[in-house]
Amino acid sequence: GENVEQHPSTLSVQEGDSAVIKCTYSDSASNYFPWYKQELGKGPQLIIDIRSNVGEKKDQRIAVTLNKTAKHFSLHITETQPEDSAVYFCAAPPGGSYIPTFGRGTSLIVHP
């Protein structure tokens, strides 16, 4: 089955700095890579996703990059703000599967 590794498990930054979270996956047939944000006491919510026909996607301060050859994808958050503090999960459903495989999550802490 698919194996998704996510690093780091904890990331602490100062407000205004950039944050990068990386995930690697094992199934070369995977072609959809979402990122979820989980705020305290809530369920995960999609913030951005990328499909394998593009290498990068941006939405304001967040971006996701994909390297299919190396089988890794990354979440980039620029100009971090305290409200970015949350747990972030990557996912990489095996090719053609309807069961998303999640990374272990990254706890991002943004210090004011």
Added chain:
Amino acid sequence: NAGVTQTPKFRILKIGQSMTLQCTQDMNHNYMYWYRQDPGMGLKLIYYSVGAGITDKGEVPNGYNVSRSTTEDFPLRLELAAPSQTSVYFCASREFTVNTEAFFGQGTRLTVV
């Protein structure tokens, strides 16, 4: 638009008791999932369903049961609660198309004492 609704939000159970965690979605999604989230351990799949009347085991199904009698509802049953089942439980759903996002409920925090 309610999305995915879970009840209850919190529950304390005694060892050996049973309970049902309720999950309902109003998006007419075929796929529904139950995950548990332990501290630092990410999301582990308990059971999933691809449509009414069809369920299957995930990574950690022992101690749980599910049913899917309607498209909307996907309850999770704990028959004999054990301390190891102390966790936060999330229900999720997604539409039939493969590469689409999952929608999560707010979670149920369960403590077994």
